[in-house]
Amino acid sequence: MNKKINKSVIINIIMAIVAYGIVMALIYGGFLGRQAMSIIIPCCINVMLAVSLCLLVGFLGELTLGHAGFMSIGAYAGALTTNALNLPPMVELLIGLLVGGIVAAVFSLIIGLPVLRLKGDYLAIVTLGFGEIIKSVINFLGFTGGAKGLSGIGTYSNYKNFTFVYIFVLLTILVISNLVRSRHGRAICAVRDNYIAAEAVGIKVSKFKTMAFVISGFFAGMAGVFYAHNVGILKPGNFDYNKSIEILVMVVLGGMGNIKGAIVAAVILTALPEVLRSAADFRMLLYAIVLIAMMLFNNSKFRTVMIEKRNLKKAMSIQKEGE
Numbered sequence: 001m002n003k004k005i006n007k008s009v010i011i012n013i014i015m016a017i018v019a020y021g022i023v024m025a026l027i028y029g030g031f032l033g034r035q036a037m038s039i040i041i042p043c044c045i046n047v048m049l050a051v052s053l054c055l056l057v058g059f060l061g062e063l064t065l066g067h068a069g070f071m072s073i074g075a076y077a078g079a080l081t082t083n084a085l086n087l088p089p090m091v092e093l094l095i096g097l098l099v100g101g102i103v104a105a106v107f108s109l110i111i112g113l114p115v116l117r118l119k120g121d122y123l124a125i126v127t128l129g130f131g132e133i134i135k136s137v138i139n140f141l142g143f144t145g146g147a148k149g150l151s152g153i154g155t156y157s158n159y160k161n162f163t164f165v166y167i168f169v170l171l172t173i174l175v176i177s178n179l180v181r182s183r184h185g186r187a188i189c190a191v192r193d194n195y196i197a198a199e200a201v202g203i204k205v206s207k208f209k210t211m212a213f214v215i216s217g218f219f220a221g222m223a224g225v226f227y228a229h230n231v232g233i234l235k236p237g238n239f240d241y242n243k244s245i246e247i248l249v250m251v252v253l254g255g256m257g258n259i260k261g262a263i264v265a266a267v268i269l270t271a272l273p274e275v276l277r278s279a280a281d282f283r284m285l286l287y288a289i290v291l292i293a294m295m296l297f298n299n300s301k302f303r304t305v306m307i308e309k310r311n312l313k314k315a316m317s318i319q320k321e322g323e
Contacts (some may be wrong), residue, residue, distance in 0.1 A: 055180070156229045
């Protein structure tokens with residue numbers, strides 16, 4: 001078992017290094033145009049958002065549509081912090097990331113305690129409403145810039161600082177992957193598989209639900225800070241329900257509870273609209289075809305896994321009968 005884990009870790013490290021090397025070679029080798037350069041950081045941001053939401057939707061099994069709300073809280077908190085500081089850019093960005101993540105986590109805790117008592121469609125509707133309320137509040141407040149938007153934000157997280165952003169992307173993936181494999185992660189998955197059985201064996205369901213909600217909100221807030229310092233201006237309309245649904249689509253197409261799939265889906269769905277920009281007349285048609293193809297592929301893969309599990313259970317039952 002340990003050998004398998006070590007082998008998997010080594011493969012993941014190699015893949016991370018290769019991905020970093022390829023992107024750096026493309027950036028500094030002059031192979032990418034300005035348009036392609038502009039989607040590198042958004043890909044990283046969407047990977048953080050998709051992986052953090054995967055913890056809630058894939059592993060906890062709760063459908064939430066307020067992820068853009070936590071992203072917006074982190075974005076505004078981080079941007080307001082860096083605007084108030086007079087320090088070296090990377091130090092400001094680091095402080096902004098911590099502040100944005102913590103503020104988003106606090107709001108996640110405040111919202112999560114009452115909201116996570118709900119399930120299914122009710123939870124989705126309430127979290128969707130929360131996201132819209134946050135957008136309206138930001139639109140009303142004066143220090144956030146209101147409808148005009150918050151401007152004057154330093155563009156610290158551009159492609160020139162890809163290494164810094166990439167480190168935090170890897171940190172997000174590492175923390176959530178290790179959490180899922182830990183004792184707490186097994187408890188979270190147990191809540192997803194059978195809520196009543198998990199509670200019956202002594203798992204504190206509310207505790208683990210809230211934990212997953214707070215951790216997911218923390219990383220969504222950090223992704224929001226990177227977003228703010230990539231675009232340089234924030235407007236409430238950028239964080240509407242469409243953004244939450246876009247992140248949810250990445251998680252679903254990547255495979256529920258599949259972190260690697262969420263990463264691949266986030267990169268593809270971020271880059272695809274820009275890649276298809278040249279085919280303006282057929283862009284949405286091609287985009288829809290790719291989405292359908294990915295969904296069919298994931299369904300066939302899921303079906304294969306379920307068949308293998310069923311066959312394994314049959315084999316185990318036959319073996320027990322023989323004994």
